[in-house]
Amino acid sequence: MIQGSHESKIDTLLSKMTLDEKIGQTVMYSSGMDITGPVLDKNYKNYIKNGQVGAVFNATGAAYTRKLQKMAVEETRLGIPLLFGYDVIHGYKTIFPIPLAESCSWDLGLMEQTARTAALECTAVGLHWTFAPMVDISRDPRWGRVSEGAGEDTYLGSLIAKVRVKGFQGNLSDNNTVLACVKHFAAYGAAQGGRDYHTVDMSETMLRNVYLPPFKAALDEGAATFMTAFNELNGIPATGNKFLFEDILRKEWGFNGFVVTDYTAINEMVAHGYARDLKHAGELAFNAGSDMDMQGGVYKNHMKQSIEEGKIEVERLDEAVRDILRMKFELGLFDDPYRYCDETKEEKLILSKAHLKLAREAARKSIVLLKNENKALPIDNSKKIALIGPLADDQDHILGSWAAHGHKNTDAIVSVKEGFEARAINFEYAKGCDIIGGDKSGFNKAKAIAKASDVVVMVMGEAESMSGEAASRTNINLPGHQQALIAEIKKTGKPIILVLMSGRPLDLSWENETVDAIVEAWFPGTRGGHAIADVLYGVYNPSGKLTVTFPRNVGQIPIFYNQKNTGRPADVENPDPRYVSKYLDVDNSPLYPFGYGLSYTTFKYGDTTLDTNILTLNSTITASVTITNTGDYDGEEIVQLYIKDVVGSITRPVKELKGFQKIFLKKGETKQVDFIIKVNDLKFYNHQMEFNCEPGDYELFIAGSSNHKFTNKFSFEL
Ligand code: GLC
Numbered sequence: 001m002i003q004g005s006h007e008s009k010i011d012t013l014l015s016k017m018t019l020d021e022k023i024g025q026t027v028m029y030s031s032g033m034d035i036t037g038p039v040l041d042k043n044y045k046n047y048i049k050n051g052q053v054g055a056v057f058n059a060t061g062a063a064y065t066r067k068l069q070k071m072a073v074e075e076t077r078l079g080i081p082l083l084f085g086y087d088v089i090h091g092y093k094t095i096f097p098i099p100l101a102e103s104c105s106w107d108l109g110l111m112e113q114t115a116r117t118a119a120l121e122c123t124a125v126g127l128h129w130t131f132a133p134m135v136d137i138s139r140d141p142r143w144g145r146v147s148e149g150a151g152e153d154t155y156l157g158s159l160i161a162k163v164r165v166k167g168f169q170g171n172l173s174d175n176n177t178v179l180a181c182v183k184h185f186a187a188y189g190a191a192q193g194g195r196d197y198h199t200v201d202m203s204e205t206m207l208r209n210v211y212l213p214p215f216k217a218a219l220d221e222g223a224a225t226f227m228t229a230f231n232e233l234n235g236i237p238a239t240g241n242k243f244l245f246e247d248i249l250r251k252e253w254g255f256n257g258f259v260v261t262d263y264t265a266i267n268e269m270v271a272h273g274y275a276r277d278l279k280h281a282g283e284l285a286f287n288a289g290s291d292m293d294m295q296g297g298v299y300k301n302h303m304k305q306s307i308e309e310g311k312i313e314v315e316r317l318d319e320a321v322r323d324i325l326r327m328k329f330e331l332g333l334f335d336d337p338y339r340y341c342d343e344t345k346e347e348k349l350i351l352s353k354a355h356l357k358l359a360r361e362a363a364r365k366s367i368v369l370l371k372n373e374n375k376a377l378p379i380d381n382s383k384k385i386a387l388i389g390p391l392a393d394d395q396d397h398i399l400g401s402w403a404a405h406g407h408k409n410t411d412a413i414v415s416v417k418e419g420f421e422a423r424a425i426n427f428e429y430a431k432g433c434d435i436i437g438g439d440k441s442g443f444n445k446a447k448a449i450a451k452a453s454d455v456v457v458m459v460m461g462e463a464e465s466m467s468g469e470a471a472s473r474t475n476i477n478l479p480g481h482q483q484a485l486i487a488e489i490k491k492t493g494k495p496i497i498l499v500l501m502s503g504r505p506l507d508l509s510w511e512n513e514t515v516d517a518i519v520e521a522w523f524p525g526t527r528g529g530h531a532i533a534d535v536l537y538g539v540y541n542p543s544g545k546l547t548v549t550f551p552r553n554v555g556q557i558p559i560f561y562n563q564k565n566t567g568r569p570a571d572v573e574n575p576d577p578r579y580v581s582k583y584l585d586v587d588n589s590p591l592y593p594f595g596y597g598l599s600y601t602t603f604k605y606g607d608t609t610l611d612t613n614i615l616t617l618n619s620t621i622t623a624s625v626t627i628t629n630t631g632d633y634d635g636e637e638i639v640q641l642y643i644k645d646v647v648g649s650i651t652r653p654v655k656e657l658k659g660f661q662k663i664f665l666k667k668g669e670t671k672q673v674d675f676i677i678k679v680n681d682l683k684f685y686n687h688q689m690e691f692n693c694e695p696g697d698y699e700l701f702i703a704g705s706s707n708h709k710f711t712n713k714f715s716f717e718l
Helices: 007-016 019-025 044-049 062-075 099-103 108-123 144-148 154-169 204-211 213-220 242-252 278-288 298-308 314-330 343-349 353-366 416-422 443-451 482-490 509-514 528-536
Strands: 027-030 055-057 083-086 181-185 225-228 258-260 368-372 385-388 427-430 455-461 496-501 517-520 603-605 621-629 635-645 656-665 670-677 696-703 712-716
Touching: 007 314, 019 027, 019 298, 019 314, 027 044, 044 062, 062 083, 062 343, 083 314, 099 108, 099 144, 099 154, 099 353, 108 154, 108 343, 108 353, 154 204, 154 213, 154 656, 181 213, 181 242, 204 213, 225 242, 242 278, 258 314, 278 298, 278 314, 298 314, 353 528, 385 416, 385 443, 416 528, 427 443, 443 482, 455 482, 482 496, 482 509, 496 528, 517 528, 621 635, 621 656, 621 696, 635 670, 656 670, 670 696
Parallel strands: 027 055, 055 083, 181 225, 225 258, 385 427, 385 455, 455 496, 496 517
Antiparallel strands: 368 517, 603 621, 621 670, 635 656, 635 696, 696 712
């Protein structure tokens, strides 16, 4: 919550404002610099000069934002400065791994640092506000926007939401911090069929236990703004959903920032079948708590009439304007509207060495080693490599979706091929095929260099446009002729290392049976080529763990680790395996589970011990385990604590992540890791929406993945 210290100034300014000027503050338009939605109204400059706009997005650059700011400050009656917003999701010009990738580092300090760095770069080009972090929990890799979040787990997603808000916002009075915008409120990731913008319908217990906590965590960290989701929730479009924005966000959680809609989301309430026309949509949205209209022109064109008709109260308008002005005061824009438009900072900060170094580190830590047989990895420098695949010599897709201005200076982007060249690897390169479409004419050259090599590295995956917004897939296999190319290379008998670039979990069941090693690099960003080479050659021992489940095939979706047990679980010795909850054609288990990731070394876990088996309201339990690095490489291990609430007043997940620690162990080294378990960690919303921990039995285990047996029991007693 923003602790406003400008209330009297806000009151004074508000008292001077006409109705039109107040309405102007609730309007945001995109500049023509970047297109992030279906429509563009090119008259935004006129609207600025007429005081009809309070914020502009997709405009960047110290000079350009200064030019637009001058229009607002010097050409309008009250000179109220504009807010400049942009989707700085994983970097502005120095692009870090996509958020899903970064979440697989489980490194909260790193994720705060990359958000901080993104803020440093984007404030140097005049931006005050980023439309991030996206905190939507998603259990469906068909949904392309799984790439923008922190995966499937609520506990981890909440911690990541906090550090990203902290990284972006820092102390708002500094001129190198930005307003965060927590999105998309709420439950956008639960779209039916994984189809973007599709319907969301769930119980309030599911909403409160799974999808809302990351938003609350972001708010507790002081998030200044929230963005509405496109989807409907239980029959009411989020953008017009009083339960979300009035009852929960403002009344229950005490939010006092402002809410911006998603792109033309108000207009879309007509298509939803919830509003008769745009004016009705504007009344429903504004009265439900959507303070600012992104790109829709609905508040600009209809709010005045709605107020004259008494459909919108002036008091509600004053509230929204107050919340918007508060953020402009917090940013210091009334003291100096140009304090973010500093061309010298732009030159010095953008793509600095320190930022590029961080980008390489973040990419290294986000990479997940999924398979490594026959000691395929790390590659010995003496080996002759055949580097094959449509993403091996790529500088476009490697940044992933929402790459802001990352493409505006390709000198900094390092492809895998350039990463190999930088390490003076002895390799031949052949593209082999396109990502999607194309033909097989490149197969022969690829096979030829494979035959002449010791090891084949195949860099394959999705185009960046195949994940992110409006990019759902019903088939999550490698696209195009990529599998056929792998099959051809397989015939040469050479060891194959498959490096994947993707924005989602793919169906890798066939690849898992076909190649020797699989490295998930996601879209690793500006320095991805260096980071991938660092991992393949053992310069960095991969430490990433999956924050999203990889299914055996798309038919298993939704599949996630913290599922319910059902009354006929298939994973117990069952007298008649027929009548249990299972598929006839595939095992219930995923291909790669949540929390899973390999290292070049091995870690041995000792027995877990508890200092007591009774938890009370005022006590804690310490769960301890020793871990030894039993392999040949120093490495990091993400030690995870999972707890099961055996019986609840509503059924409880078979396990839940309740703690983790990322530790570094030299080879041969042993460390003890302790987890302190408190009652608060075990609370959940019951059917009466009470947030409680219920007395009873619990089980736990500590391991390097969610796929493990329970080892210890304890009980909670009132
Ligand atoms: C898009 C996205 C949202 C983004 C906004 C502005 O439609 O849904 O995440 O912040 O529009 O570009």
